[in-house]
Amino acid sequence: MKVAVIGAGWAGCAAAVEATQLGHSVTLLDSARVAGGRARRVESSVNGQPLALDNGQHILIGAYTETLRLMQTLGVDPGSSLLRLPLRLQFPGGEGLAFPRSTVFAAWPGGPRWPAALQAAWGIARASGWAWGDKASLLKLALRWRAGGFVCAPGLSVAALCADLSPRAMRELVEPLCVSALNTPAERACAQVFLRVMQDALFSQSGGADLLLPRTDLSALLPDAALAWLAARGPAPRLGVRVQALTRSATGWQLSASGSADADDSEENFDAVLLACPPQEAARLATGTMADWAAQAAGLQHEPIATVYARLASPPAHANSLPQPMLALRSDAEAPAQFVFDRGQLGGPEGLLAFVVSASVGDKALLSAQVLAQGQAQLGLQLELVQTIVEKRATFACTPGLLRPPAQIAPGLLACGDYVAGPYPATLEGAVRSGLQAARLLKA
Numbered sequence: 001m002k003v004a005v006i007g008a009g010w011a012g013c014a015a016a017v018e019a020t021q022l023g024h025s026v027t028l029l030d031s032a033r034v035a036g037g038r039a040r041r042v043e044s045s046v047n048g049q050p051l052a053l054d055n056g057q058h059i060l061i062g063a064y065t066e067t068l069r070l071m072q073t074l075g076v077d078p079g080s081s082l083l084r085l086p087l088r089l090q091f092p093g094g095e096g097l098a099f100p101r102s103t104v105f106a107a108w109p110g111g112p113r114w115p116a117a118l119q120a121a122w123g124i125a126r127a128s129g130w131a132w133g134d135k136a137s138l139l140k141l142a143l144r145w146r147a148g149g150f151v152c153a154p155g156l157s158v159a160a161l162c163a164d165l166s167p168r169a170m171r172e173l174v175e176p177l178c179v180s181a182l183n184t185p186a187e188r189a190c191a192q193v194f195l196r197v198m199q200d201a202l203f204s205q206s207g208g209a210d211l212l213l214p215r216t217d218l219s220a221l222l223p224d225a226a227l228a229w230l231a232a233r234g235p236a237p238r239l240g241v242r243v244q245a246l247t248r249s250a251t252g253w254q255l256s257a258s259g260s261a262d263a264d265d266s267e268e269n270f271d272a273v274l275l276a277c278p279p280q281e282a283a284r285l286a287t288g289t290m291a292d293w294a295a296q297a298a299g300l301q302h303e304p305i306a307t308v309y310a311r312l313a314s315p316p317a318h319a320n321s322l323p324q325p326m327l328a329l330r331s332d333a334e335a336p337a338q339f340v341f342d343r344g345q346l347g348g349p350e351g352l353l354a355f356v357v358s359a360s361v362g363d364k365a366l367l368s369a370q371v372l373a374q375g376q377a378q379l380g381l382q383l384e385l386v387q388t389i390v391e392k393r394a395t396f397a398c399t400p401g402l403l404r405p406p407a408q409i410a411p412g413l414l415a416c417g418d419y420v421a422g423p424y425p426a427t428l429e430g431a432v433r434s435g436l437q438a439a440r441l442l443k444a
C-alpha cells in the first residue's frame with residue numbers, strides 16, 4: 001500500500017519504520033523543520049555560541065523495551081546514547097531512595113541480575129532518612145498491589161490508591177513518580193495507569209526501573225535516525241510540510257499539504273493514512289470523516305511542562321555541577337521544580353542545568369525567577385537563566401476513568417500517538433507502541 005504518516009514525532013517515526021518493514025511504501029510528513037515533535041532538539045545559543053537544547057528534559061526507563069528495540073533497528077546504540085543508572089529519587093542532602101544496580105557484579109557482563117522486585121525491596125529498605133514506619137507502609141502497599149494483580153477500580157485516583165501510605169513515602173516517592181510518569185498531580189491522576197507503570201518498572205523485567213538519561217539531543221536519539229533509515233528505503237521524508245486537509249477519494253485518501261518554502265498547495269492520493277499528529281490536529285483533520293472520533297480526541301485535557309535551562313554564574317570548580325546527573329527537589333508553589341539534571345554529565349556543556357517543572361502553572365518570567373531562587377536555596381548554586389521552554393500541551397491529563405480515542409478511525413485511516421487508547425500514560429514508550437500498533441493494523 002501507499003501510506004502517508006502525518007507527523008514525525010516518536011509515534012510517527014515508529015509507525016513509518018514498522019509500515020516500511022511490513023512492505024508498504026511510506027511517506028512521512030511533518031510541518032516542523034526538525035523531527036521529534038514533543039521530544040525534539042531546539043537550537044539555542046549562549047554568548048553567541050550555538051547550543052543544542054531539547055524542548056523539554058526527558059527521562060526514559062529500562063521498561064521502555066519497544067523504544068530501545070526501535071533504536072537498535074535504526075542503528076542507534078542505547079548503550080552509548082543513554083546513561084543507564086539504577087532508579088534514584090534522592091534529594092540534594094542525600095535523603096531518598098536509591099536502588100542497587102540491576103547487575104550484581106558490574107564486571108560480569110550478562111552475569112546474574114537482580115530480580116526487579118528484590119531490587120525495589122532493597123532500595124525501599126535502605127531509603128535514607130526514612131523511618132521504618134515509612135518503609136513498612138510502602139512495602140505493605142506494594143505487596144497489596146502485587147496480590148491484586150495491579151488492577152484497581154477505574155475511577156480511583158493515585159492519592160486514593162495510596163491513602164494508607166505514610167506522608168513521607170507519599171511526598172518523597174509516590175508524588176514525584178506520579179508527576180514524572182503521568183504529568184498529573186496524584187489527587188487527579190489515574191490510579192490504574194499508575195499501577196501499570198509501577199508493574200512494568202518495578203515488578204517485571206530486571207532493570208525495568210533503571211533511569212536512562214539521554215546523552216544526545218532528543219532528535220538525534222531516534223527521530224533523525226528514523227528519517228535517514230526511511231530515506232534509504234523509500235520516499236524521502238518531508239519536513240516543513242503541513243497537511244491542511246484530508247478527504248476520502250475513490251481509492252483511498254487525498255491529502256492537501258503546503259510547504260513553507262513552496263506556498264502552493266499540493267495534493268496527493270494514498271491508500272491509507274496514519275494520523276501521528278497531536279490529538280487536536282488529528283481531530284481537525286478527521287472532523288469531516290468521523291465526527292465522534294474527532295470530538296473524543298478534541299475533548300482531551302492537557303497538562304503543561306516547563307524546562308528551565310540555567311548555567312552556573314561562575315565556572316564549576318570541578319567537572320560536575322551536581323553530585324549526580326539527576327536530583328529530586330523539594331517543590332511547592334514557590335519552589336516549583338521537581339527535578340534538576342546536570343547536562344554537563346549528559347553530553348552537554350559543563351555548568352548547564354535543566355530544571356523540570358511538571359504540570360507547571362503561572363507566568364514564564366515568574367516561574368524562571370522562582371526556579372533560579374530554588375536552585376540557590378536547595379543546591380547552593382548561583383545561576384543565570386539560559387532559556388525557559390514551556391510546552392503548554394505537553395501531555396494529556398491522565399485522569400481516572402478517562403476514555404481515549406481508539407487507533408481505528410475509518411477504513412484506511414488510523415491514529416497513533418501518546419494519547420491513543422492504551423495502557424500507558426503520555427510517554428515516549430506509549431507513543432512508540434501506539435505507532436507500531438497502528439502500522440500493524442494496516443494489514444487488517
Ligand SMILES: Cc1cc2nc3c(=O)[nH]c(=O)nc-3n(C[C@H](O)[C@H](O)[C@H](O)COP(=O)(O)OP(=O)(O)OC[C@H]3O[C@@H](n4cnc5c(N)ncnc54)[C@H](O)[C@@H]3O)c2cc1C
Binds near residue numbers: 007029391431
Ligand atoms: C516538556 C516535555 C517533557 C516530557 N518528558 C517526558 C519524559 O521524561 N519521558 C517520557 O517518556 N515522555 C515525556 N514526555 C512526553 C513525550 O514527549 C510524548 O509522549 C511524545 O513525544 C509524544 O509523541 P507523539 O509522536 O505521540 O506526538 P508529537 O511528538 O506531538 O508528534 C506529532 C507531530 O505531528 C506534527 N504535526 C502536527 N500537525 C501536523 C500537520 N498538520 N501536518 C504535518 N505534521 C503535523 C508535529 O509537528 C509533531 O512533530 C514529555 C513531553 C514534553 C512536552
